[in-house]
Amino acid sequence: QFQKPEDAVKYRKAAFTVMATHFGRIGAMAQGRVPFDGAAAAANAEIVAEIAKLPYMAFVEGTGGNEKGSPKANVWSERAKFDEAAKNLQTEAAKLALAAKANNLDQLKAAFGNTARTCKACHDNFRND
Ligand code: ASC
Numbered sequence: 001q002f003q004k005p006e007d008a009v010k011y012r013k014a015a016f017t018v019m020a021t022h023f024g025r026i027g028a029m030a031q032g033r034v035p036f037d038g039a040a041a042a043a044n045a046e047i048v049a050e051i052a053k054l055p056y057m058a059f060v061e062g063t064g065g066n067e068k069g070s071p072k073a074n075v076w077s078e079r080a081k082f083d084e085a086a087k088n089l090q091t092e093a094a095k096l097a098l099a100a101k102a103n104n105l106d107q108l109k110a111a112f113g114n115t116a117r118t119c120k121a122c123h124d125n126f127r128n129d
Helices: 005-030 038-051 079-101 105-126
Strands: none
Touching: 005 038, 005 105, 038 079, 079 105
């Protein structure tokens, strides 16, 4: 699906950048740095939930490394575990989108925290730091 391994790397980085941008806008509301706006939260959460589906097909074999931020070799040696971690994000992001539609800051905060934990779990296990 990708012509070159570098294309897959570029694609997944782009997806994570877009996802983090929109997730960060929700975080700003969840953390009280910007005023809560339910419609904006819902729009951002929809994007996060959709983009969360994209990066994982771009973790093609041979695109790991040792540099900070790059995937560790266990992405491929423990692929089922990695895919499970990806699925956890997708599940929580879908719940975040539902919570955001409820137009309730407490629900948004809870769902934001649950989603952020799935980001961190994957980083802790599969990303070089
Ligand atoms: C973010 C972001 C991440 C996660 C992570 C959660 O906003 O860009 O990678 O949350 O920091 O622990």
